[in-house]
Amino acid sequence: MHRHVLFIALGLAVAPAISRSAPPESSLTVTAAWTRATPPGTRTGAGYLTIENRGPEDRLLSAESPRAGRVEIHGMSNTGGVMKMWPIKDGLVVPKGGQLSLAPGGTHLMLLELDRPIALGEKLPMVLRFEKAGVVEIELQVMPLGSKGPGSQPASRPGAAIR
């Protein structure tokens, strides 16, 4: 009897894990994907996100958005009082069982030739291309100008959108 209970308990514990074992193309989860509203008169923006990888090592090769003429992966540093930025041609490794984070003050997705300013209240569609996982479609949450991180809720004050 006790042995049966033990088996049932084991079965219950294992079942959800098995049902969640994902096919290879969905071993990546993109979270905290966000960008900032942009000031008028500029056609550039920066996108940030975190990619969690439950599968083998992969590589973020490129990104594109219908709102931007081009999206480039850029490295950035702000040390010693000087800001530097450079294109990253070979993509970014998403380590096996680890994560890749793109955040302010560092590596980001540079949005170039925006068709119009990014406004609070919209969601910016983007396609990420990975070496193994292929294409992943995401939406960037738009945070106010000057934000340092994503919010848990969509921007709640569309009236404050950048003019």
Added chain:
Amino acid sequence: MNSRTSLFVLLGLGLIGLGVLGLGLKKRDEPRPSGPFSLTEVKSKAAFTDQNLRGQPTALFFGFTSCPDVCPTALVTAGKWLTALGPDADKLRFVFVTVDPERDTVEKLAEYLSAFDARILGLTGPRLEIERMCGNFGVVANKVPAGDSYNYEHTSLILLLDRSGTLVDSVDFEDREDKALGKLRALMAR
């Protein structure tokens, strides 16, 4: 502590002070008021020269409107500081200077600055004049190709000038607000 030791301690502190101020800025001679330059202030569309840096303390930030991260963040931060200073902010002039005058015209820079605190002024003008102004303060601004476009590596410190137009301190937009406000208040008290 004898007088010689005091002298060395003072000398050491002085060197540390110069080192901190010198971060992100090219080596310069003795601090002195800005040399001549002539640019346009984009909101008033009036001339803005080195003479306009006198009479009132000034905070200067150099950047470009195509900069996606540091420049807008620094300008939003500057607006928060001005608000936190309250009425005292009227004693401070806050000026954004583009290092990319080819793309940042008077109209474009004025439009861009409309997204930030209305008290922030903007300067653009001929490249030579921008370079003269950068040279005055040891500001770094290097054009870097990026695909078929370009970016700038630039000094990201906010330079603090006393009422004679002399660079006396700097503040980083990433500094804690109380530290930054302390520096701004000290500048206004000079």
